[in-house]
Amino acid sequence: MTTDLQWDATTKALRKTLVLTLQRRDLIEVLSHVKVMQSSDKQSFLIKAQFLDELTYNRVLEFNNLLQEQRFNPGEIVYDQGAESDTFFVAKRGKLSIQAIVEIEDRNIYPHAGDHMWKVIQTKKRVVYKVRDVVPGEVFGHDELIEHFENVSRTGEGRKRIPTRRYRVIAQDRADVFFVNVAKFYYFFNDVDLGKLRHHIVTIDMKEIQHKVTTFFLAKQINQRSILDAMKVNQVAVTEHQDQHRHLDPNEKHVQKLGPWISRIKGKAVCAPEILHEAEKIRILDVQQTTELVDDVDEYFAKEGR
Numbered sequence: 180m181t182t183d184l185q186w187d188a189t190t191k192a193l194r195k196t197l198v199l200t201l202q203r204r205d206l207i208e209v210l211s212h213v214k215v216m217q218s219s220d221k222q223s224f225l226i227k228a229q230f231l232d233e234l235t236y237n238r239v240l241e242f243n244n245l246l247q248e249q250r251f252n253p254g255e256i257v258y259d260q261g262a263e264s265d266t267f268f269v270a271k272r273g274k275l276s277i278q279a280i281v282e283i284e285d286r287n288i289y290p291h292a293g294d295h296m297w298k299v300i301q302t303k304k305r306v307v308y309k310v311r312d313v314v315p316g317e318v319f320g321h322d323e324l325i326e327h328f329e330n331v332s333r334t335g336e337g338r339k340r341i342p343t344r345r346y347r348v349i350a351q352d353r354a355d356v357f358f359v360n361v362a363k364f365y366y367f368f369n370d371v372d373l374g375k376l377r378h379h380i381v382t383i384d385m386k387e388i389q390h391k392v393t394t395f396f397l398a399k400q401i402n403q404r405s406i407l408d409a410m411k412v413n414q415v416a417v418t419e420h421q422d423q424h425r426h427l428d429p430n431e432k433h434v435q436k437l438g439p440w441i442s443r444i445k446g447k448a449v450c451a452p453e454i455l456h457e458a459e460k461i462r463i464l465d466v467q468q469t470t471e472l473v474d475d476v477d478e479y480f481a482k483e484g485r
Contacts, residue, residue: 221246221357228269228316230379234372242367246357251275251350257320264323264342267364273354275313277381278347280464281306281389285396288476297476303467304396308388309460310346310381319348322380324364325373346383395457 192198222243225231231239248271251257257268260280284303291298313319323342341361359367368376473479 224271224316225269225357229318230376231269231318233375242359245359245363245367247359248355248357251354251356253350253352255350257348257350257354257356258344260344260347262344264320264327264344265361266320266358267324267361268318268320268348269357270313270315270317270319271355271357272315274351275319275348275354275356276351277310277313277319277383278349279308279310279345279383279385279388280347281308281385281392283389283393283396285393291472295474297473297479299471299473299476299479301469301471305464305466306392307347307462307464308392309462310383310388312351313348318376318379319381320358321364321376324361325377325380328365328373345385346381391457392461395461 222240225239225243225246226236231242234242246269251273257275258264258266260278282303282305284301287300287302289298289300290296323344327340327342
């Protein structure tokens with residue numbers, strides 16, 4: 180490239196070489212055309228995007244100038260539940276998922292090595308529940324912004340309070356998104372726009388999700404207890420000591436032989452199809468456990484009110 184500036188270095192050909200030169204003004208023009216083409220591709224995408232297809236062409240062009248682009252790798256969180264709602268997004272490429280995080284408590288019962296003893300494990304779980312996928316061309320991240328705007332308009336309060344996210348959005352594979360910050364969001368969209376955009380809010384019933392997750396784990400617990408009751412494990416002194424094994428009667432020995440099989444299946448619930456469908460949406464984030472030994476399960480649960 181030739182310019183009007185002085186060269187900072189000398190370039191010398193070591194063998195016969197063909198060189199093409201490009202004037203500085205020509206390079207600037209080429210780069211300008213590339214930028215226009217990229218902008219045109221983005222405009223073509225935005226015109227067909229959810230909700231934005233309701234805007235006029237000139238307004239889409241204006242909105243295009245406000246947007247920035249960002250890439251997220253698989254498993255990377257776009258925004259988390261409880262984080263500040265300060266950005267509006269348009270999914271461009273790849274797959275993202277909307278997830279809700281709930282906390283549940285449950286108890287599981289296992290036969291313990293010893294005479295008629297039970298191990299009660301109380302568990303607190305933080306669970307991720309997949310609500311649905313976000314597809315290219317879909318807008319997201321506007322839910323809390325709109326509700327906050329409507330609340331301020333109605334009550335005149337909370338102007339300085341930044342709303343928090345009700346759910347998490349995470350990249351399932353490599354995903355690209357367009358985004359604009361909250362200030363530009365409120366600058367660009369008027370009351371009519373926000374009213375239309377409200378129809379695209381993701382409705383999440385956290386109580387219903389809590390119920391689905393609880394039902395799933397309860398089904399596993401019921402299946403496990405039914406298996407153990409059917410094998411009459413509670414009536415057998417389960418032990419690993421060979422000197423005690425020979426004192427068991429034939430029925431007890433038969434049940435004890437089933438021990439390894441019970442261990443393999445006690446965590447696998449035989450569930451109805453709808454429960455299995457929910458299992459595909461559920462993933463445990465973290466677990467906290469406490470353990471207690473009891474000799475009478477019914478009395479234990481009676482005291483606990485369960």
